[in-house]
Amino acid sequence: MDLLQLSKTQTLISRFNKEKYNYMKTLLTLTLALLSFFSMAQIPQSPGGGSRSSMPVTTIDGNGKISGTVVDEESNAPVEFATVALHDAATDKVVNGTVADGKGKFTITKIEDGTYNVVISFIGYETQTISKLKIEGKDNDLNVGTIKLSTGSKVLNEVVVEGKKDLIEERVDRTIYNAENDATAKGGDATDVLKRVPLLSVDMDGNVSLRGSSNIMVLINNKPSTIMASSVADALKQIPADQIKTVEVITSPSAKYDAEGSGGIINIITKKNTLEGLNLNINAGAGYRGSNLGLNGNYRRKNMGFSLGGWGRANYNINGNFENSQLISGSQERQTIQRGENRGNGLFGNYSLGWDYDINKKNTLAASVRYGVRNNNSYQDNLERLTIVDGVAQPSNLSDNKTLNGSGTVDANFTYTHYFTKPQQELSVLASFSRNDRNNDFFTTNYSGSSVLNQFKNENDGINEEITIQADYQMPIGTTQIFETGVKQIQRVVTSNFTTLSDLDADGFYETVSSNSNQLNYNQDVSSAYASYTYAAKNGYSLKGGVRYEYTTINAFTRTESDIDIPEYSVVVPSINASRRLKNGNTVKLSYNRRIQRPSIQFLNPNKQQNNNALNQTIGNPVLDPEFTDNYEVGYTTFIKGVSLNFSGFYRNSNNAIQSLRTFSGDTIVTRYANIGKEEAYGTSLFVNVNLGKLTLSGGGDVFYNVLDNNVPNPDDRASNEGWVYSGRLFGGYTLEKGWALQMFGFYRGKRVQLQGEQGGFGFYSLAVRKDFANKKGSIGLGLENFLAESITIRNETKTNSITQTGFTTQNNLGFRINFSYTIGKMSFDNQPRRRRSINNDDMKDGGDGGADMGNMGGGNMGGGQRGGGMPAGVRPTAPATTNTNTPAVDPAAVVNAEGKWTYTLETPQGASNGTLTIIKDGETYKGTIVSTRSPKETALSSVVLNGNELTVTYEVSFGGNTASIEMKGVITGDEMEGKITMGQFGSFPMKGKRGE
Secondary structure, three states, X not given: OOOOOOOOOOOOOOOOOHHHHHHHHHXXXXXXXXXXXXXXXXXXXXXXXXXXXXXXXXXXOOOEEEEEEEEEOOOOOEOOOOEEEEEEOOOOOEEEEEEOOOOOEEEEEEEOOEEEEEEEEOOXXXXXXXXXXXXXXXXXXXXXXXXEEOOOOOOOOOOEOOOOOOOEEEOOOEEEEOHHHOHHHOOOEHHHHHOOOOOEEEXXXXXXXXXXXXXXXXXXXXXXXXXXXXXXXXXXXXXXXHHEEEEEEEOOOOOOOOOEOOOEEEEEEEOOOOOEEEEEEEEEEEEOOEEEEEEEEEEEEOOXXXXXXXXXXEEEEEEEEEEEEEEEEOOOEEEEEEEEEEEEEEEEEEEEEEEEEEEEOOEEEXXXXXXXXXXXXXXXXXXXXXXXXXXXXXXXXXXXXXXXEEEEEEEEEEEEEEEOOOOOOEEEEEEEEEEEEEEEEEEEEEEEOOEEEEEEEEEEEEEEEEEEEEEEEXXXXXOOEEEEEEEEEXXXXXXXXXXXXXXXXXXXXXXXXXXXXXXXEEEEEEEEEEEEEEEEOOOOEEEEEEEEEEEEEEEEEEOOOOOEOOOOEEEEEEEEEEEEEOOOOOEEEEEEEEEEEOOOHHHHOOOEEEOOOOOEEEEOOOOOOOEEEEEEXXXXXXXXXXXXXXXEEEEEEXXXXXXXXXXXXXXEEEEEEEEEEEEEEEEEEXXXXXXXXXXXXXXXXXXXXXXXXXXXXXXXXXXXXXXXXXXXXXXXXXXXXXOEEEEXXXXXXXXXXXXXXXXXXXXXXXEEEEXXXXXXXXXXXXXXXXXXXXXXXXXXXXXXXXXXXXXXXXXXXXXXXXXEEEEEEEEEOOOOOOOOEOOOOOOOOOOOOOOOOEOOOOOOOOOOOOOOOOOOOOOOOOOOOOOOOOOOOOOOOOOOOOOEEEEEEEEEOOEEEEEEEEEEEEOOEEEEEEEEOOOOOOEEEEEEEEEOOEEEEEEEEEEOOEEEEEEEEEEEEOOEEEEEEEOHHHOEEEEEEEEOO
8 A cells, every 4th residue: 555655844834923823722623643743743853754953863761751731821721732852952862752632741751861951842832942851860750840832933843744656656457657756857748758667668769669569559548549640759749747647557458448559558647636726837947958838727616627728848959960871782782871960849739628517426527628739840951872883982962851740639528427326336428539630741952062953842641530439337246346348439530641742953843743642541440349347355366357349440542542442350359367465465466468459550551651761761551450469467566674576577479460571672762561470579577666764766677588570481571580678767866855856867778679670779867956945836946868978879770681771870868957837826625626537447446546537546556665654763652653453454355335424433642532534435536524523624535545445545634834644544344444543753543433324
């Protein structure tokens, strides 16, 4: 379970006037949990616990005792739970501490002989210090009498309790990267974020692969988008890093997901604010290679909310150089050498509008529209080409190339969800429309000396449209089973219009080359249905299985071919995930799934597609069949003294894979595609997370062996290759005092094995420092990238029986940037948080984090590496946290209903405290409120997580500018609950609850 990691920051509390003082007195009835936390937080602690002093806390154990009573100076009323800290008078080290009880009385025992200072403090009061109290010999029992605390302008320490997830979380079917916790990607785009995600690899062009496979499905908030259809690499540049909450790498998708993506699924979850109020967030950054500006506003009132956002980014100073050589062996031996300079720039934008409305407790509506724009330009300057035929050099050629790549994308979604009376029974209907308009134009200017010889240009306009209607239904069966089913219809319309024009006289008048111009119209309909079943046994075993059926029809034609015969096809895609949670908290999992990879437009388009290398052309194949891939995976997760370790092994097999065939025509290499390949990969992934107080370290790597074969009987075209592929990454973070923090990131990707050659490896690293403002409403940061070397060089090699290509590309990646963010306005939990749910593809009912609006139940890391809520080393409380050995055992596989009104009793050293916990089921999400005898004001829960039969809730209490977070955790047995409430660093106390009518 991902526990809240408690940390302290220093701030100033302004002077309390008389009205504030009276108000503070009414708040002295806050819960013991809150006050105990503040009490201990006022005591300077060791560095590991967020200390104010650099010296370690010393544990003492003697026969001395100091006691007294703390009262209000004006009213003489007891100051309940005031902090009493015992300092060594010589070193000022904290050696012990306690809190006053309900009558203001306190006692510190087991004090060794020595001289001490007693420091008494409480929020809203001036701190009082009683100096040089001596404990020695028989004079070891001191009563300091009545200590009166007064209000004033004393500077106090504010305690801010921050719930922070692990940077990396492991689930039974996925790995989750919490991007919002990584400062090193601030000011970048989604490409910068994905470089940091375990199991993923991103090359210098932004192309993404999962365990070596580029056949992946990329979703945004659990939904597909045409923004990804033409180019994933370009699409990722439109998504700002600052708006990404998490990235889910789903290696074993369930039947509820589309069958697309043979390598797996990447689900990018963006941030959405679901609190009450109005705010505006400003994000800006400027750097050597890029700048960004973003504005995001949120407004919510009662059962309706709106969000409006805009983000833009400019890329510049992207430059480098390249050189390649290709040797063609035929009737003549032709060698061509090219060298030149690269540069590029781009403008990217992303604008969104969201709306959600709670009709009533059982019916909700949500809608959103997003528009993304891209203008990405790349240039090749002074491209020199030298050709050698049978050892004789030909006249060289000089040219300039320019590629203009632009697009606009609209995504619109509408969701209706109905919740039945029975918990976890619900029906959701989703309708979406997505359209991408793209142009990819290529220009070439050839020179003879300083004069223009001729000019050519290719214009490629494309449209990709998708309409989706989806319905999902889920129903619990008893307490250990869940059944899910659904249907989906996707209609895709793709058009690609390709035109080549030439200006042979260089007079500015272009003529169409009809032999190299065409248009592809490609219509695809996918109808699907699925059924999924989950069984969670009470002994820790869980089984999640399902099957998905998809039927695909395709209609395609060009200007020259009225009807391209493409057969209809169907596919049955099974999936199964099994896991076993061991008694020691470790987890073992096994999974199998079958995936399909339909060819994208770049593989289908029969028009000649020319890139910025004039010697390479690509021609697609519209009659390609889909690929089918079988995936097997085994995983093991363990935790050793604060270190979390995840190990997984996998095997992937693809037959009928789409692979390229390279042939040559003169100096030009032509690439075509066919279903001729066989691909196998088997390997392992390892991830380690270590928490050492203020220092966190996370790292891991992927190693697998790749086997590629094109199965072509013609020996001239026969090709195969195999070899090891590896990559690794390392994160580090250190929290400093007064809002300062450091983070670092490093990544290295080894060479890639390709069917006809290999691609060289490269590395990337960054360092960031951030300063949070005292009011926590903003921050400023500085990031450095690849600051030890100005450029990165990647070498590539392609070999066939008749073609040999070698070359390198150098890209300047030295960069720095300054980031600034600030929030205007305030969002609060004055009303219950609205955690919207749209169609949620996560069939794992174990708290999988799908984002705040995607049915997330709190996102706790089941057995996560971070541990919080413990006592600071060496600090001995008056009443240590107790453990009830008769508490029912936690069973993550159990299925229980947490909804209802729970009356609970909390046992503390100062006596019992009662309260009422109200839990409401909202789709897959729980929410609720809490009221106690010490805090009669109803408080909304900020997090509710149900893991099997264990319920964990957290809530925040604020007053006088101070905020603290309390955690309640209990095991549910029928209508009873038993567990504990954790008071930050001060400890935990037993709790029992009972569900009423």
